[in-house]
Amino acid sequence: MKYSLIRAALWAVSFLILALAPMLLAYLGPVAPRTFWIEAGVALGFVGLGIMLLQFVLTGRYQRVATTFGLDSMLQFHRQMGIVAVGFILAHPIVLFLSDPVYLEYLDPRVELPRAVALSAVTGALLLLLATSLWRLSFRLSYEWWRALHGLLAIFVVFVGTVHVLQVGYYVSGIGKQVVFAALGAGAVALVVNTRLLRPWRMRRRPWRVEEVHEERGDASTLVLVPEGHAGMTFLPGQFAWLTLGETPFTLQQHPYSFSSSAQEAPNRVAFTIKEEGDFSAEARTVRPGTPAFLEGPYGYFVPETDPGMGCVMIAGGVGVTPFRSMLRTFADRGDPRELHLIFANVSPDQVIFFEELEELRSRLHLTVVHVLEDPPEGWKGESGLLDRELLERHLPETPPEFEYFICGPEPMMNIAESALRDLGIPQKRILSERFDMV
Ligand SMILES: Cc1cc2nc3c(=O)[nH]c(=O)nc-3n(C[C@H](O)[C@H](O)[C@H](O)COP(=O)(O)OP(=O)(O)OC[C@H]3O[C@@H](n4cnc5c(N)ncnc54)[C@H](O)[C@@H]3O)c2cc1C
Known part of the structure; x- marks a missing residue:
């Protein structure tokens, strides 16, 4: 994903405003003041719900949002914000209980059974949401079942959260505010319905x-x-x-x-x-x-500039070479003369996907290929070991400003390559990464 400070700042500000919107809306109009800690507890709940609602936009794969920020970065952001949202929502009752024990009656089945059950269940759902996201493998959940469970738990949390806001009705008592809050909850569910049902329905017609x-x-x-x-x-x-x-x-x-x-x-x-x-x-x-x-x-945004004056340095590991194969074949088919460097790390020669094809592409392009083998065969004269800063320094072209740097491979290799490029003075806006491991 191409980094831009302005884009990141705009994104952060918009996210903040939208996350705070439910709270600001709730506080709109005459408010009977309560103690600081009670207000703080209530605010935590509203902001947590606001962030939770935004999670449905982040994961909905909307082209406009995705191309602004990149799907992989967005999913990482979703993960971090999800943790913040769960933290805020769980802190909401804790702060209220500590401020005034009378709030404990919300969990008392003798006072109101459905409310106590719903709020206890939503607390369990939040903890399960967090635990299964952080430790999916320990729960022995396949990625697919985890994703389905994750979506259902999130819908449940938003549903109970919205009903809770409407039911408490302290700040959201007027019909106008109630309609807006109900619409926010329904909107989140509608986004899921669109992603999981309407989109596949449309795809059916394009097999x-x-x-x-x-x-x-x-x-x-x-x-x-x-x-x-x-x-x-x-x-x-x-x-x-x-x-x-x-x-x-x-x-x-x-x-x-x-x-x-x-x-x-x-x-x-x-x-x-x-x-x-x-x-x-x-x-x-x-x-x-x-x-x-x-x-x-x-x-995706892992795309080279169209200007053939802009060279490409491609740093790949294993199957991370796939987007580069597309770039190289496209350049070859277009007769693109730009300078290209592929640094390709693998364990052993039999693991080098497209080995023969890369040799052939070399003759059609202005391309140098450096193979790096972690476990080289006897007599190997090329680079060996793991990709690191020194290795990159040996093979990077000497005119950094006219190049874009693309990285795709295993997570540890990507982290090393990204920080090595930064250390070598490559501007962040010229470094693009594609992470295959989204979660
Ligand atoms: C932008 C992008 C491009 C990719 N391109 C390639 C490619 O060209 N070639 C290639 O071999 N692999 C690619 N991958 C990785 C590929 O998507 C996963 O390896 C694949 O989904 C594994 O599924 P599985 O059921 O075989 O394995 P599993 O054991 O179910 O999953 C292994 C890991 O893959 C990831 N994964 C699984 N399912 C999904 C999913 N639905 N969405 C997101 N991540 C998932 C998870 O991190 C999971 O831990 C790409 C991933 C991304 C995000």
């Missing part, structure tokens, strides 16, 4: 078919897809789409994959190169030609 499956090195396969009865999909090299395989788009198994084919072959032919990681990718690697598929996209 694809797997036409070819090519075995690659490194436990990977390339799937070539063609549109069935529609105009297909255009994309920019470096972007990705959400892929579903099988007869229906209504499935939990929808996964993000970078286009690995040339953008020049689109819209009638797109390809994805999939490395075996878990259940979906293992199945995807062995699908047969003729298998139906569905695509949602394109998404």
